Amino acid sequence: MEVTAEEGGITTVACPECHTDITVSLPRDAEILSLTVAPEERPDHGANGASRPRDIEIPCSCGEQVTVFFDW
Numbered sequence: 160m161e162v163t164a165e166e167g168g169i170t171t172v173a174c175p176e177c178h179t180d181i182t183v184s185l186p187r188d189a190e191i192l193s194l195t196v197a198p199e200e201r202p203d204h205g206a207n208g209a210s211r212p213r214d215i216e217i218p219c220s221c222g223e224q225v226t227v228f229f230d231w
């Protein structure tokens with residue numbers, strides 16, 4: 160997983176498809192769990208100890224919709 164920060168706020172992540180940096184605005188103290196361009200393969204983070212798993216979609220310049228799963 161390529162994540163440059165895990166403390167929420169304005170966070171830069173790398174698109175899993177093209178590795179371009181994408182800026183995502185997360186709630187403060189959010190913890191990124193994983194990234195995917197295939198949200199239908201949604202991991203069950205709740206079963207892995209995440210207390211309040213959420214997700215947000217961000218369009219990447221390569222045309223993919225990157226889904227960021229985070230716990231907040």
Ligand SMILES: [Zn+2]
Nearest residue numbers: 174177219221
């Ligand atoms: Zn991309």
